[in-house]
Amino acid sequence: MDPFETPPSFAWEDWYAGVGGRITTIPEVTDTLRSIFDEQVPRFEGEASADKEPLSSPQEAARLVKERAHESGADIVGICELSPEEIYRDCRVEGTHAIAIGHRMRYRAFQTVPSRESAIEQIRVYYELGRICIELADFVRSLGYHAKVQAPVGDSEVLHVPIALKAGFGELGRHGSIINPELGPLFRLGTVTTTLELTCDAPIDAGIAEFCDHCRACRIFCPADAVPDERNPAAGKDHLGFDRYQIDTGKCFPYFARNNYCAACLPVCVYNHKEWARDFEGFQTKKFPEVVMEDPPPPYDGIPPEERHSYPKLKRE
Numbered sequence: 001m002d003p004f005e006t007p008p009s010f011a012w013e014d015w016y017a018g019v020g021g022r023i024t025t026i027p028e029v030t031d032t033l034r035s036i037f038d039e040q041v042p043r044f045e046g047e048a049s050a051d052k053e054p055l056s057s058p059q060e061a062a063r064l065v066k067e068r069a070h071e072s073g074a075d076i077v078g079i080c081e082l083s084p085e086e087i088y089r090d091c092r093v094e095g096t097h098a099i100a101i102g103h104r105m106r107y108r109a110f111q112t113v114p115s116r117e118s119a120i121e122q123i124r125v126y127y128e129l130g131r132i133c134i135e136l137a138d139f140v141r142s143l144g145y146h147a148k149v150q151a152p153v154g155d156s157e158v159l160h161v162p163i164a165l166k167a168g169f170g171e172l173g174r175h176g177s178i179i180n181p182e183l184g185p186l187f188r189l190g191t192v193t194t195t196l197e198l199t200c201d202a203p204i205d206a207g208i209a210e211f212c213d214h215c216r217a218c219r220i221f222c223p224a225d226a227v228p229d230e231r232n233p234a235a236g237k238d239h240l241g242f243d244r245y246q247i248d249t250g251k252c253f254p255y256f257a258r259n260n261y262c263a264a265c266l267p268v269c270v271y272n273h274k275e276w277a278r279d280f281e282g283f284q285t286k287k288f289p290e291v292v293m294e295d296p297p298p299p300y301d302g303i304p305p306e307e308r309h310s311y312p313k314l315k316r317e
């Protein structure tokens with residue numbers, strides 16, 4: 001089998017057309033997206049310096065890279081070697097290593113969800129990730145090595161979630177997002193791919209995935225009933241060897257498209273603790289987010305089979 005035989009990128013525009021277009025329109029979100037595509041995307045690639053900085057070891061290189069990412073505002077940084085399974089079909093990535101970046105979303109913006117505030121917060125964090133990754137890639141290039149920002153939002157050549165899992169960010173929750181032991185699930189991901197040799201981090205097992213087997217908060221609160229009850233043996237294994245919980249995207253995405261990019265499953269997750277508490281200083285808050293339960297639209301799987309990700313469709317009643 002060709003090691004690059006991986007699923008194609010999700011055909012977002014076709015899919016949106018199938019559910020009646022991009023229904024959520026928030027001027028702040030539109031403006032930020034425009035800034036990302038007009039100002040940031042042209043800076044995702046660049047020339048490496050002709051003078052290679054002599055680095056004493058991959059450990060030293062990893063230390064420098066992580067320090068620089070944290071200086072730019074990254075909340076989590078991890079490193080792994082790139083494997084073909086993490087690269088989209090027909091894409092060829094220059095580089096051997098991936099630097100995963102996580103940036104937290106403010107819990108206070110999710111006091112009511114889905115909402116205009118939660119949508120704006122999500123796109124704000126994608127903009128910040130773009131900025132952090134651009135600064136990091138510039139730094140790596142200044143050392144004399146190739147570096148490319150893989151778009152945090154929009155089309156990238158790599159799959160951010162498997163990379164972040166391999167780089168030790170956390171475990172996959174029932175809601176399909178990574179849960180970090182300290183930050184919980186309220187963060188977003190970016191990746192920088194590079195030719196710089198770096199010491200890698202290891203995936204972690206903090207007992208989170210097993211905890212999900214006993215907790216169903218995200219399933220109960222999902223307005224579209226898209227979070228599964230059981231793990232699905234046909235959906236592949238996570239990095240710990242567990243069958244994956246498979247979100248029913250045919251139910252999630254139509255709701256997500258109509259309701260401020262939803263994300264209700266993240267603030268209701270019981271792993272939100274400790275770190276977000278600092279959000280509350282000086283702000284009115286509730287103990288638990290208020291989930292807005294609009295009636296979900298019917299499931300929609302209108303992507304041609306050859307353009308779908310390879311996960312099998314869920315059985316629906």
Ligand code: SF4
Binds near residue numbers: 226227261265
């Ligand atoms: S984003 Fe919303 S609809 Fe999708 S799984 Fe999460 S809570 Fe459910």
Ligand code: SF4
Binds near residue numbers: 217
């Ligand atoms: S709410 Fe509970 S079941 Fe859902 S991801 Fe969080 S810990 Fe797991």
